[in-house]
Amino acid sequence: ESGGSCIRCGALVSLSWVCCLRLAGFQVLILGVPCLFRLEKVGSYDSVNIIKPEDAAVLFKAEGHYPKRLRVEAWTSYRDYRNRKYGVLLKDGEDWKSNRIVLNKEVISPKVQGNFVPLLDEVGQDFVARVQKKIERTGQNEWTTDLSHELFKFALESVSHVLYGKRLGLLLDYIDPEAQHFIDCITLMFKTTTPMLYLPPALLRHTRAKVWKDHVEAWDGIFNQADRCIQSIYRQLSKNPDAGEKYPGVLASLLMLDKLSIEDIKASVTELMAGGVDTTSVSLLWTLYELARHPDLQEEIRAEISAARIASKGDVVQMLKMVPLIKGALKETLRLHPVAVSLQRYITEDIVLQNYHIPAGTLVQLGLYAMGRDHRIFPHPEQYRPSRWVRSQSHYFRNLSFGFGPRQCLGRRIAETEMQLFLIHMLENFRFEKQRQVEVRSTFELILLPEKPIMLTIKPLNASR
Ligand code: HEM
Numbered sequence: 001e002s003g004g005s006c007i008r009c010g011a012l013v014s015l016s017w018v019c020c021l022r023l024a025g026f027q028v029l030i031l032g033v034p035c036l037f038r039l040e041k042v043g044s045y046d047s048v049n050i051i052k053p054e055d056a057a058v059l060f061k062a063e064g065h066y067p068k069r070l071r072v073e074a075w076t077s078y079r080d081y082r083n084r085k086y087g088v089l090l091k092d093g094e095d096w097k098s099n100r101i102v103l104n105k106e107v108i109s110p111k112v113q114g115n116f117v118p119l120l121d122e123v124g125q126d127f128v129a130r131v132q133k134k135i136e137r138t139g140q141n142e143w144t145t146d147l148s149h150e151l152f153k154f155a156l157e158s159v160s161h162v163l164y165g166k167r168l169g170l171l172l173d174y175i176d177p178e179a180q181h182f183i184d185c186i187t188l189m190f191k192t193t194t195p196m197l198y199l200p201p202a203l204l205r206h207t208r209a210k211v212w213k214d215h216v217e218a219w220d221g222i223f224n225q226a227d228r229c230i231q232s233i234y235r236q237l238s239k240n241p242d243a244g245e246k247y248p249g250v251l252a253s254l255l256m257l258d259k260l261s262i263e264d265i266k267a268s269v270t271e272l273m274a275g276g277v278d279t280t281s282v283s284l285l286w287t288l289y290e291l292a293r294h295p296d297l298q299e300e301i302r303a304e305i306s307a308a309r310i311a312s313k314g315d316v317v318q319m320l321k322m323v324p325l326i327k328g329a330l331k332e333t334l335r336l337h338p339v340a341v342s343l344q345r346y347i348t349e350d351i352v353l354q355n356y357h358i359p360a361g362t363l364v365q366l367g368l369y370a371m372g373r374d375h376r377i378f379p380h381p382e383q384y385r386p387s388r389w390v391r392s393q394s395h396y397f398r399n400l401s402f403g404f405g406p407r408q409c410l411g412r413r414i415a416e417t418e419m420q421l422f423l424i425h426m427l428e429n430f431r432f433e434k435q436r437q438v439e440v441r442s443t444f445e446l447i448l449l450p451e452k453p454i455m456l457t458i459k460p461l462n463a464s465r
Pocket residue numbers: 069088089090100159271272273275276277279280283334338339340343344401402403404405406407408409410411412414415
């Protein structure tokens with residue numbers, strides 16, 4: 001496990017590069033200097049891979065008007081198979097752009113954040129109440145657990161509240177089996193996508209392979225649940241179109257706006273719902289893991305929250321502007337544990353990277369995992385230091401966990417608000433500890449997940465240490 005060396009110049013390639021590719025199950029052929037190499041054909045595509053912020057800047061300048069990522073064939077194959085429309089995640093070209101412009105206004109524009117805050121704040125508070133109950137039930141004034149399932153429920157409850165303006169009730173003791181089924185389907189969908197990155201889904205479909213059947217079953221479950229939620233809102237809205245002053249949620253806003261077809265709205269809202277569960281829940285789990293390893297940092301952030309709470313006098317939107325360390329902690333989590341291992345773009349013009357000429361049309365991948373762990377880009381990369389994002393160091397093309405430019409993560413505003421509020425509420429109420437000095441690494445299931453359960457001990461803040 002000592003990294004590798006370039007077959008042309010003999011330069012050493014850092015361990016993180018190789019780790020990153022091994023995580024993705026790739027065999028690597030390294031052609032250039034440690035900053036750039038070309039992969040031998042992997043599955044059905046080959047690509048040029050970069051790591052440096054300066055190269056990322058060149059890449060994103062060449063992404064064109066309709067930035068295009070690597071296609072996840074398994075997902076498009078399912079849509080084609082079931083004759084379902086692509087949403088904004090899978091669309092390309094003008095069709096993508098016209099949908100994305102409408103969705104941006106309702107989902108990611110800074111103006112809508114104020115609408116999301118009360119909805120997400122309510123879910124954060126309910127999560128605290130649920131944890132308090134769990135602690136009481138242990139009779140030991142603490143609760144040691146793998147929080148991943150609870151965080152899944154929290155994330156789905158949060159994103160559903162924002163999308164549909166309604167609660168699913170996932171934080172109650174009795175859970176609607178359909179909602180639990182939806183969560184299971186998302187897990188299965190990601191799990192079955194990974195093998196299909198290397199084997200053509202058409203072949204697997206033709207041979208009736210189990211992985212394809214499971215994948216179809218998973219997406220069917222996701223679409224059915226989203227369809228049920230969408231139908232219910234649609235019915236409600238047609239009965240009572242002027243349902244008062246209350247913010248009705250993203251879906252109802254889109255329907256009332258009447259700028260996208262219902263089928264387009266359905267496709268994108270389903271993708272938002274499916275994309276909004278694993279991403280934030282896993283990032284929160286990693287953040288709690290890192291905070292449990294750094295009790296002093298926990299205290300520092302708690303002090304920041306307490307000062308912000310007082311200064312903002314109960315105005316939560318204002319409070320969110322006063323918590324730079326929390327924002328730094330989330331950036332730091334995503335640096336070390338990015339949801340996406342890489343960002344990809346097909347370049348629309350010729351570019352030069354590290355003295356190599358890369359022709360238009362080439363797929364270029366920016367290794368987020370490798371970049372986040374490179375000491376030339378982040379000094380002492382192994383250290384979890386939220387303050388590195390707060391102090392005035394250059395962040396030039398370094399904060400890329402949500403992607404970049406017009407094709408960046410559509411759910412970013414929801415995700416950031418949801419995660420910040422979650423941490424505020426949890427740190428105001430609990431202390432997090434890790435039981436043993438166990439290091440947890442990542443595993444690749446399209447997104448990066450902890451390779452084993454993360455066990456945390458949660459104690460009420462008023463409990464003695
Ligand atoms: C920690 C949380 C999250 C991270 C780190 C994350 C990361 C990403 C990344 C890296 C991309 C690709 C961007 C690019 O190519 O430039 C992306 C796309 C996307 N994400 Fe997220 N995401 C998160 C949460 C969410 C949530 C909560 C939602 C839904 C509510 C969501 C919905 C989407 C959608 C729909 C796209 C595709 C956008 C398009 O192609 O136009 N994501 N995300």
